[in-house]
Every structure is written in C-alpha cells, then in structure tokens.
Amino acid sequence: MTPPRPFILGLTGSIGMGKSAVAAMFREAGVPVFDADAAVHQLQGPDGALLPEIEAAFPGTTGPEGVDRPKLGAAVFGDRAALARLEAIVHPAVAAMRARFMEDNAQASLVVFDIPLLFEKTGKAGLDAVAVVSAPAEMQRARVLARPGMTVEKFEQILALQVPDAEKRALADYVIDTGVAMDATRSAVRDLAARLGNRDGSLPRP
Known part of the structure; x- marks a missing residue:
C-alpha cells in the first residue's frame, strides 16, 4: 500500500497581515514550510x-550581490512580454526546489506552502486547502506604514494589486486571525497543524 502523501496547506495573506509570523509559528509547531519568496x-x-x-x-x-532588484523591476515594469520571459526563468526553478522540498519531507503528515500571491497568481491547484492570514484593516495599515520607506501612496498601490482581504477570506478554507494576542494566534496555528496532521491515511477536509 502506498503511504499517504503529506497534506499540503497553502498559506497566504495580504501585505501587513502577519503571514511571515504565522509561517514561523507553523515551523515552531514542527511543520515543514516551503517559502516561495x-x-x-x-x-x-x-x-x-x-x-x-x-x-x-x-x-x-x-552583479556580485545577485539581482539588482530596482534594475530588474525597471526592465519588466509595464512590459508583459518581458515579465513573461522572467517568469519563464524563475517559475520552473522554484517548482524544482518545491519538488525537492516535497521529496525531503515525504514522511511528514502536513507541509505548508507559503505563497504570497496565491490568489493573485498561482491559484489553488495542487493544494489540499488554503489558510488566509488576516487582521483588521486599521491594524494592517498601521503595520505597513511603520515599515521603513513605506508611504501611503505605496501602500495603496500594493493593495490595488492584491485580491481584497475580504475576498481572500471568503475563498479560504481556514482563516488565521493575527488581530488578536500573539499567543492566541499561536494557539490557533498549533490547533490547525494538529488537526490537519492527525490522519489515518485519508486527507482531512475543511
């Protein structure tokens, strides 16, 4: 009998929602996390x-430090053909790293794919469920505007390119709230990890 594969949970969330912190919490709970970024x-x-x-x-x-992000960004900005060329270089390489990650963690009951633009670009294909990290809009705004170099204009431009939080929550199988005390979020992450990782050969469903 073929052993069950890991349950694959996609983790996403808009800017400033606390997705990176939640991914770290899954790691703390012993869950392997693949970080696309x-x-x-x-x-x-x-x-x-x-x-x-x-x-x-x-x-x-x-250059010596790797890709010069501003220069590369300028080279593809507003040019769909150029962006497609870049994605044709990057996406297969990321997919190969993800495949190696799955091979390395084939015995795990649960793995997490940390995908910032899951709803905007990659979609839910290949995932068993999606968890969206969310917080109240005023908290999101305060977190983002506290970042060095961030402006209201930049924040609004980023938001305009992302699927709205309410829509993401509606599409999610699970919502992880970071608008509460950190210990409460951590407890919710541990509970979800235990729930999805506790299986007898069949994949748990939301």
Missing part, C-alpha cells in the same frame, strides 16, 4: 543559480 531570493541572490540566465535575458540587471 525565500526560494526566489536564494535563486537570485549572490551566486544564485539563475543569475547567468537572468543576466543574459536582461543585461545589466545582476
């Missing part, structure tokens, strides 16, 4: 595997 940074950082290919496609956008 971290994978991209590794691939595009110093000595990153994708630097030669990115430099060939977008000359002058890489």
Whole structure:
C-alpha cells in the first residue's frame, strides 16, 4: 500500500497581515514550510543559480550581490512580454526546489506552502486547502506604514494589486486571525497543524 502523501496547506495573506509570523509559528509547531519568496531570493541572490540566465535575458540587471532588484523591476515594469520571459526563468526553478522540498519531507503528515500571491497568481491547484492570514484593516495599515520607506501612496498601490482581504477570506478554507494576542494566534496555528496532521491515511477536509 502506498503511504499517504503529506497534506499540503497553502498559506497566504495580504501585505501587513502577519503571514511571515504565522509561517514561523507553523515551523515552531514542527511543520515543514516551503517559502516561495525565500526560494526566489536564494535563486537570485549572490551566486544564485539563475543569475547567468537572468543576466543574459536582461543585461545589466545582476552583479556580485545577485539581482539588482530596482534594475530588474525597471526592465519588466509595464512590459508583459518581458515579465513573461522572467517568469519563464524563475517559475520552473522554484517548482524544482518545491519538488525537492516535497521529496525531503515525504514522511511528514502536513507541509505548508507559503505563497504570497496565491490568489493573485498561482491559484489553488495542487493544494489540499488554503489558510488566509488576516487582521483588521486599521491594524494592517498601521503595520505597513511603520515599515521603513513605506508611504501611503505605496501602500495603496500594493493593495490595488492584491485580491481584497475580504475576498481572500471568503475563498479560504481556514482563516488565521493575527488581530488578536500573539499567543492566541499561536494557539490557533498549533490547533490547525494538529488537526490537519492527525490522519489515518485519508486527507482531512475543511
């Protein structure tokens, strides 16, 4: 009999909602987490595997420290064809890292895919359930505007590009509230991890 594969939980949330903190809580609970953003940074950082290919496609956008994000951003901004070329380089490499992650954690009962733009770009394909990290709008706003270099204009531009929080919560299988005390959020994460990780060969459903 083939052993059951891990239950795959997609984790997402809009800017300032506390997704990174929740991902860390899943790790603390012993759940393997694949961080898509971290994978991209590794691939595009110093000595990153994708630097030669990115430099060939977008000359002058890489250096000793890896990808020069402002330059690369300028090279693809507003140019759908250029963005498609970049995604054709990055996405397969991230998918390969995710496949290795699954191989390394094949014995786990639960794994988490941390996907910032899950509803905006990647979709729910391949996931067993989706958890959305959410907080009240005024708390989200205060968190984001406290970040260095952030302005109201930048914040509003980012929000305009993201699926609204209310819509994400409506599409979610689970909602993790970070608008409460951190211990309460941590307890909710542990409870969800235990619930999804406790199985007898069949995948739990929401």
